[in-house]
Each structure stands twice: as structure tokens, then as C-alpha cells.
Amino acid sequence: NRRFLLIRRPHGTPQPEDFRLETKAIPTAPEGGMVIRNHFISLDPAQRGWMDDAPSYMPPITLGEPVRATTVGIVHESRLPGFVPGQWVLGLNAIEDYSVVLPGGFTSAIDIAIVDRPSRYLSAVGAVGMTAYFGLLEAGQARAGETLVVTGAAGAVGSMVGQIGKIQGMRVIGIAGGPEKCRRLIEDYGFDAAIDYKGKSVAALSADIATAAPGGVDVLFENVGGDVMDAVLLNLALHARIVLCGLISEYNAPDKVGIRNLWQIIVKQATIHGFLIAGYVDRFAEGGAQVAQWIGEGRLRVDEDIQHGIEHSYDAFMRLFSGANTGKLVLQIA
Numbered sequence: 097n098r099r100f101l102l103i104r105r106p107h108g109t110p111q112p113e114d115f116r117l118e119t120k121a122i123p124t125a126p127e128g129g130m131v132i133r134n135h136f137i138s139l140d141p142a143q144r145g146w147m148d149d150a151p152s153y154m155p156p157i158t159l160g161e162p163v164r165a166t167t168v169g170i171v172h173e174s175r176l177p178g179f180v181p182g183q184w185v186l187g188l189n190a191i192e193d194y195s196v197v198l199p200g201g202f203t204s205a206i207d208i209a210i211v212d213r214p215s216r217y218l219s220a221v222g223a224v225g226m227t228a229y230f231g232l233l234e235a236g237q238a239r240a241g242e243t244l245v246v247t248g249a250a251g252a253v254g255s256m257v258g259q260i261g262k263i264q265g266m267r268v269i270g271i272a273g274g275p276e277k278c279r280r281l282i283e284d285y286g287f288d289a290a291i292d293y294k295g296k297s298v299a300a301l302s303a304d305i306a307t308a309a310p311g312g313v314d315v316l317f318e319n320v321g322g323d324v325m326d327a328v329l330l331n332l333a334l335h336a337r338i339v340l341c342g343l344i345s346e347y348n349a350p351d352k353v354g355i356r357n358l359w360q361i362i363v364k365q366a367t368i369h370g371f372l373i374a375g376y377v378d379r380f381a382e383g384g385a386q387v388a389q390w391i392g393e394g395r396l397r398v399d400e401d402i403q404h405g406i407e408h409s410y411d412a413f414m415r416l417f418s419g420a421n422t423g424k425l426v427l428q429i430a
């Protein structure tokens with residue numbers, strides 16, 4: 097059982113020395129529990145936050161323990177009523193070949209017959225897809241005819257937010273890093289406009305947003321924070337809604353800079369909604385059915401960036417911060 101351990105809390109950007117791959121015997125199922133063989137590991141920006149010893153919605157990962165992760169796997173051995181060997185499950189486990197699941201844990205059976213591959217439970221119909229769906233439609237109160245700006249637009253959440261915005265009849269502007277990602281926003285995901293933020297000052301980026309959204313931004317779906325968010329704040333429409341979903345530009349910053357243009361929230365009588373997908377888990381079946389229908393109708397494209405091998409956990413995880421990932425980042429380990 098190979099396990100990718102956190103052995104030191106990263107200061108700023110995670111370093112290879114913050115982690116260690118250990119090999120242990122395959123565990124056996126405890127009374128009332130089970131062991132699952134993990135096949136697909138979700139690599140998420142949130143894991144960076146779990147590595148810090150800072151107040152959050154979950155306790156920090158314990159040093160010497162494997163990095164916490166959502167996984168999709170197969171029941172290996174079960175003493176847990178309702179679960180049998182061979183069954184596919186989704187749960188909050190860790191980057192390790194085998195996970196012990198105790199009674200009362202967050203593990204549920206999944207139906208892989210309704211998806212083209214099991215990893216979809218980490219992307220389209222998993223937390224990423226549900227973040228895009230409920231974040232935009234419930235927290236953002238998205239309405240037809242409005243202008244939507246999505247940051248981190250070419251990523252897993254962002255690319256789905258923009259497409260769902262188009263399905264809703266919005267004008268959609270994406271902000272992403274580099275010309276290739278901007279090309280994909282238009283050609284692959286059907287955005288109306290794409291803006292490359294790389295190498296631009298807040299003023300220059302703000303000017304580009306003003307050109308793309310002359311009537312102002314009604315809904316901002318924020319994944320990035322920092323200068324990118326500051327530039328959008330300068331372009332809000334009256335009564336704009338901001339879905340604050342992520343702040344990835346700050347996750348590796350030892351000293352958080354924060355937002356400088358908050359005053360614009362007052363000027364535009366805007367609303368900021370702090371969004372956490374954990375608040376919507378009891379509605380995943382509803383959101384998942386709608387997302388699956390859109391995919392089936394060819395109206396929604398969900399890309400996955402599947403990396404291979406638990407020994408490449410560090411390099412794979414760091415793709416999120418270099419922007420190398422093209423779609424939902426998943427590590428396949430079996």
C-alpha cells in the first residue's frame with residue numbers, strides 16, 4: 097500500500113521535500129468498516145489549504161498522514177453493511193492505494209453505468225461540476241441576458257461555469273492564462289470573449305474587461321482572487337453578484353495581499369456570496385442529473401486531465417499552480 101504522506105507544512109509553494117511516498121502492508125477491514133482500492137484521485141486546489149495549519153472548514157492534514165483527497169475506488173474487503181467487494185465507491189480518503197473506511201465516513205456507492213468513465217464522479221457529476229452548477233445558478237442567481245465573468249475560466253470549475261452560463265442565455269467572458277487557453281475558451285467551450293491575464297497590470301486587465309463588457313459585469317464567478325479579481329471589481333454593474341468560489345492566486349502566497357478594490361462593492365451595491373460546495377451535498381443527485389443531461393445533449397463539454405502513477409503525485413498536483421492542467425486534474429493510480 098503506497099501512501100503519499102505530508103511530512104512538513106509547505107511555506108508558500110509546496111516543495112517535493114514536504115512529502116514522502118511510503119509503502120506499507122495492505123490494511124484489513126476493521127469491525128464495521130471496509131477497505132477500498134483507490135483508482136482515481138482528485139487533485140484539487142483545496143488540498144493546498146488543507147496542508148496549512150490555519151482555521152478552515154476542515155482540520156489540517158496531520159503531519160505524517162497521507163494527503164487527504166476525494167477518491168473513486170472499488171471495495172476491496174467489507175465488514176460494512178451495504179457495501180460488497182467489487183462495488184465502485186466515492187469518498188473522502190487520501191492519496192494512497194488502499195483506504196480504510198470507518199463507519200460513519202463520507203463514502204457512498206456510485207453507479208458507473210451512467211457515466212463514460214468512473215473519474216466523472218470527480219469532475220462532471222462530482223464536486224467540481226456541482227460547484228459550477230450550484231455556484232452559478234443558486235449562489236450567483238444567474239439570469240438570461242446578463243453578463244458573466246468567470247476567472248480561472250479554462251479550469252475544471254471555470255470551464256463548466258462558462259458553459260452553464262451560455263446554456264442560461266448569458267453573455268460569458270472568461271479570464272485565463274495564455275493564448276492557448278483563451279483559444280479553447282472560445283472554440284471548445286463557446287465563451288463569447290476570452291481575456292489573457294498573464295503579464296497584465298490591474299489597469300490593463302480592467303481596460304480589457306471594460307471592452308468585453310461595456311455594460312458592466314452582472315455576475316462574477318471568482319476562482320482566482322488577487323489582481324485578477326481586483327480588475328473585475330473595477331467593472332461591476334449596479335447590484336452585481338459575486339460568487340466567491342476560490343482564491344487560487346493566494347494559496348501559495350506566504351503573505352496574503354488581499355483585495356484592494358473592495359470599495360467597488362459599496363459603489364455598485366454588490367453582493368459577495370462565499371460559496372462552499374459542502375453546503376450542497378444533499379442536492380448532488382439533482383445537479384448531477386441536469387449536468388449529465390446537458391452532456392448527453394452535447395451542450396456541455398467536460399475535460400479531464402488524467403495523470404498516471406502515485407509516484408508522480410507531487411508533479412501532478414503542481415500542475416494546478418503552473419496552469420498546466422487542461423480540465424479536471426485526476427491522478428489514476430490503478
Ligand code: NDP
Nearest residue numbers: 141251252253272273319341342343344345371372373419
Ligand atoms: P482548475 O482546473 O481551475 O486549475 C487551477 C487553475 O488555476 C490553473 O489551471 C491556472 O489556470 C489557475 N491558476 C493557478 N495559479 C494561479 C494564479 N496564481 N493566478 C491566476 N490563476 C492561477 O482547478 P479547479 O477547477 O479544481 O478549481 C478552481 C477554483 O475553484 C479554485 O480556486 C478552487 O479552490 C475553487 N473551488 C472551490 C470550491 C468551493 O466549494 N468553494 C469547490 C471546488 C473548487 P491559468 O492557466 O488560467 O492560470
